[in-house]
Amino acid sequence: MAATTTHASPVPASQPVYAFQAPVRLYHWVNAACIFTLAATGYLIAHPLPTVMGEASDHFIMGRIRLVHFTAGYLLAVSLAGRIYWALVGNQVSRQIFYLPVWRGSWWCGLGEEIAFYLFLRKEPPTESGHAPLAQVAMLLFNTLGTLFMIFTGFALYGEGLGHGSWADRAFGWVVPLFGDAERVNNWHLLGMWILLCFVIIHIYMAVRADIVGRTTSLSSIVGGWRSPKGR
Amino acid sequence: MEKVTVYAAMRAGGMSRRAFLQACGAIAASLALPPGSGRAIARALERTPRPSVIWLSFQECTGCTESLTRAHAPTVESLLFDMVSLDYHHTLQAAAGGAAEEARREAMAANHGRYLLIADGSLPVGHPAYSTIGGVSNLAMLQEAAAGAAAVIAMGSCAAFGGLPGATPNPTGAAPVSEVVRDRPLVTIPGCPPIPAVIVATLAHYLTFGRLPALDPLGRPKAFYGETIHDRCYRRPFYDRGLFADTFDDEGARKGWCLYKLGCKGPTTYNACATTKWNGGTSFPIQSGHGCLGCSQPDFWDGGGFYRADALPFGPLTPTATIAAAAGVAVGGAVAAANRRKRAKARAAHRPITVDDLEKGQEETP
Ligand code: HEM
Ligand code: SF4
Numbered sequence: 001m002a003a004t005t006t007h008a009s010p011v012p013a014s015q016p017v018y019a020f021q022a023p024v025r026l027y028h029w030v031n032a033a034c035i036f037t038l039a040a041t042g043y044l045i046a047h048p049l050p051t052v053m054g055e056a057s058d059h060f061i062m063g064r065i066r067l068v069h070f071t072a073g074y075l076l077a078v079s080l081a082g083r084i085y086w087a088l089v090g091n092q093v094s095r096q097i098f099y100l101p102v103w104r105g106s107w108w109c110g111l112g113e114e115i116a117f118y119l120f121l122r123k124e125p126p127t128e129s130g131h132a133p134l135a136q137v138a139m140l141l142f143n144t145l146g147t148l149f150m151i152f153t154g155f156a157l158y159g160e161g162l163g164h165g166s167w168a169d170r171a172f173g174w175v176v177p178l179f180g181d182a183e184r185v186n187n188w189h190l191l192g193m194w195i196l197l198c199f200v201i202i203h204i205y206m207a208v209r210a211d212i213v214g215r216t217t218s219l220s221s222i223v224g225g226w227r228s229p230k231g232r
Numbered sequence: 233m234e235k236v237t238v239y240a241a242m243r244a245g246g247m248s249r250r251a252f253l254q255a256c257g258a259i260a261a262s263l264a265l266p267p268g269s270g271r272a273i274a275r276a277l278e279r280t281p282r283p284s285v286i287w288l289s290f291q292e293c294t295g296c297t298e299s300l301t302r303a304h305a306p307t308v309e310s311l312l313f314d315m316v317s318l319d320y321h322h323t324l325q326a327a328a329g330g331a332a333e334e335a336r337r338e339a340m341a342a343n344h345g346r347y348l349l350i351a352d353g354s355l356p357v358g359h360p361a362y363s364t365i366g367g368v369s370n371l372a373m374l375q376e377a378a379a380g381a382a383a384v385i386a387m388g389s390c391a392a393f394g395g396l397p398g399a400t401p402n403p404t405g406a407a408p409v410s411e412v413v414r415d416r417p418l419v420t421i422p423g424c425p426p427i428p429a430v431i432v433a434t435l436a437h438y439l440t441f442g443r444l445p446a447l448d449p450l451g452r453p454k455a456f457y458g459e460t461i462h463d464r465c466y467r468r469p470f471y472d473r474g475l476f477a478d479t480f481d482d483e484g485a486r487k488g489w490c491l492y493k494l495g496c497k498g499p500t501t502y503n504a505c506a507t508t509k510w511n512g513g514t515s516f517p518i519q520s521g522h523g524c525l526g527c528s529q530p531d532f533w534d535g536g537g538f539y540r541a542d543a544l545p546f547g548p549l550t551p552t553a554t555i556a557a558a559a560g561v562a563v564g565g566a567v568a569a570a571n572r573r574k575r576a577k578a579r580a581a582h583r584p585i586t587v588d589d590l591e592k593g594q595e596e597t598p
Contacts, residue, residue, distance in 0.1 A: 048492060051476045051484055061474035119567045121574065164458050177449035182460075183500035183529050 016228035019093045019221055027083040028222055031147070034076040035196060038150070041069035042193050070158060077151045097139040107133055125214060135206065142199035150196065153189040157182065238277040238439065242314045252277075259436045262429060262508065263445055263455045276440035277315070283439065284339055284347040286377055287321040290370040291363050291397040291406055292353030296388040297323050299425035312432050315439070316348070322365075333366045340380050348438070349381035349416075350431075351409050354390040354397045358405010374412050383417040383444060386410065386451070387431065389532055392422035399533035410451065417444050420451040422503075424527035429508045430456045450530070452502070461498035461524045464506035467491065485521065495539035496523030503528040 020028070044065050052059050087095045101107045111133035116122040118134070156175035159168030160182045179185045211218035214230075221227040236244075242252055256277065257270035289297070300312055301324070318324065319339035320332070327335050340347065351374060356362040360369035378384055386409035389395040398406035410418055421430050434453055437445040446454045462468060470476070470490040477484035478493055485494075492499070498506075501524050505516040517524055525538050 048476060049474060051478065051489070052474050056470060056473050056475055059473040059475070063472035066472075119571075121567065121570055160460070161463070164454060181450060181530050182502065183526070183531060183535075186500050 016226045018091075018225055019227040020225045021086070021090050021094060022225065023082065023086040024090065024094050025222060025225060027079050027086070030075065030079045031083075031143075034072045034079065035147070035200065037072040038069060038076065039193055039197055041065045041072065042190070045069060046190055073151070073154050073158070076147060077155070080147055080151065096136055097144050100133075100136060100140060111137070138199065138202070142196065143203075146192065146196050146199065150189065150192050153179075153185050153192065156185050157189060160185075235281045236317070238280055238282050238315050239274075241282055242277075245314045247314070256436070259433045262433050262504075263437055263453075265437075269440075273436050273440045277436070280439045282315060282317040283382075283435075284319050284343040285316040285350060286319055286336060286340060286347055286381070287324075287350045287352075288370075288373060288377060289322045290351065290353030290355050290374070290391070291404065292388065292390050293396070294323055296352040296425045297321070300428045300431070312428060312435070315432065315435055319343075319347070330366070333368075336377075340377060344380040346382050347380065348383055348385065348435075349377050350385045350387050351391050352387040354394045354406040354408055355412055356397070356404035357407040357411065358402070362404040371412065374409065378413045378416050381416055383419065383438065384409065384413050385431065385434065386418060386420040388426050389422045389424045389528060392420035392450075392452075392528075393530040393532075395424065396533055418451050419444050419447060419453065422450075422452065422457075422528040422530075424532065426528070427456070427504055427508050427510070430504060456504040456508075457502040457528070459502070461501045461503060461506050461518070462496075464504075465498050465518055466506070467518060480521070491518060491521075491523040494523050495537065497526030497529070497535070498524040501526040501529055 045062075048062060052061060084098070087098050113122060114132050114134040117125055152172060152175050155168050155172040159166055159170075159172050160176070162168050164173075176182050176185055179188060207218050207222075210216075211220075217226070217228050217230060239252065243249070247255075253270070253274055256274040260269040260273055263269075320336040322332075325332055325335070353370075355370045355374060357371060360371045363370045365373060386392045390397060390406075391409045394402070394406050394408050397404055398408070408420075410420065419434055421427075421434065423430075430453065433455070434445060437443075437453075444453075448454050448457060450457075462471070465471075467488060467490045470488070471492060475484060475487075475489040476493045477489045477491055479485065480494065490496070496518065498518065505524070506518070509516045509519070523538075526532055526535060529535065
């Protein structure tokens, strides 16, 4: 079982572990593609492309950009729903982005050590087979809650577009009064994109970095699922 | 107390029966009521006595009144002052001083529990002394008047959301009517100024059905604030096709393309300008070539520039940024200090070993 090894066992896992099951990997890449598409189209909704030349009847570019945005939005929501299902039936690692084991003292120790390591206060890198504590915090805050935030604000805006009484309005309309009004939802949706993109940059940096200086594979594990010790 | 019906007042004002019925139909249509409702409205207005209206003005610019009184001949807007018995209004009343305040008290006492209260302007809740009328603070006057009102209408963006007086840094502690009036039916009709047809339709609905029209969570009538300007804009096809005016005098501007890049706030603004238009249906800002400013939005004044497409009203960033920077420097300093202490300790524990030492060690070991 690919349980998170705690700081108590600083020895790198000597056996390869099957960390990321197929649905987790599928979700990862669908999610990445959706976020990329949503950020690109969303940015273009906020900052449209230069005016195209020719007859108005020849084009439908903003309409298409919005269509792609909404389609990717639906896909993002469906893939997250599938991922939540898999967290219930999958392995230990598949649950890690949905909760923090705050009741476990060792988890807090691991978190402290990891922070110390990244601040150059500690030389030994902590080893984990799934997500390290700090990564887990970031994953939960930015990926899980971040995408949920984007989905709720996104579908609330979508409901505003579909109109009062539409399915999206009935399901997500309650989000709008929480923010005050739809304009604020729109602005938080936009801000959410930048926060998510900051996370994406850090996430990719950390993954590549872990692959280079860490003791177990990182990049290949999210493709093939196996997290293996690296030969020295 | 005269019991003139709305219809009688309109006829006395020179309106033909045909124009009256047309106006009732227009009101029903603008409220998206089912067919036949125009007749119901006409019947109700024929029978209903004109309600007494007390109109209080607080921290405002009189633009709301200006806008409503500029309504021309028999348009829906012009019905407003025929429909109500306006018993108190700073700008429009003939009486002044103590006599005016006396008239207000009398009207409020005579129609206690039945009059409509319209308020425009925000209330200096932070410092009630900043705005007083006849020595009575706005806050006290609104509380007193609201206590006997059947319903309260917050007219304009200031009364609805705080408006200009409530803009950062909000020196008077300005608050919208909704923060003071909590136990009366309240309609907010934001806009700077609001659309006269909206208040007429709201009043007609109230007189016909005895209750306020369907409201959204901000208290705005759904029929008028349910969609964005953008969703009803006649330039929308150009938006969808990616055809934008980049300056106010380029080819796109001349061809009437979308004004988004010139700062149009239509996509995030909820109001009915694109359908009801202004000045008797003549035009509205976008039709006259300027982007929507978003004047009916809660964050209007703090929402960034008029000519920037994306308005981001996240309040003043300077204090947040300063605190964040200070926190960053503090954490960085603490980490650096901890690092340095560790390094010093390591250096203190460090003993240089020479080759001689090693050789000596080797000799000793066996
Ligand atoms: C990673 C997730 C997402 C990102 C990065 C993202 C990004 C954006 C951005 C930047 C905007 C433009 C905001 C503005 O105009 O100021 C936008 C608008 C919008 N988004 Fe998203 N979005 C995401 C998810 C979603 C989802 C799941 C939905 C649901 C269908 C959605 C629906 C919308 C809608 C309806 C709009 C308004 C479109 C318009 O005004 O024409 N978004 N999004
Ligand atoms: S002019 Fe403004 S409201 Fe009209 S389509 Fe363009 S952005 Fe939307």
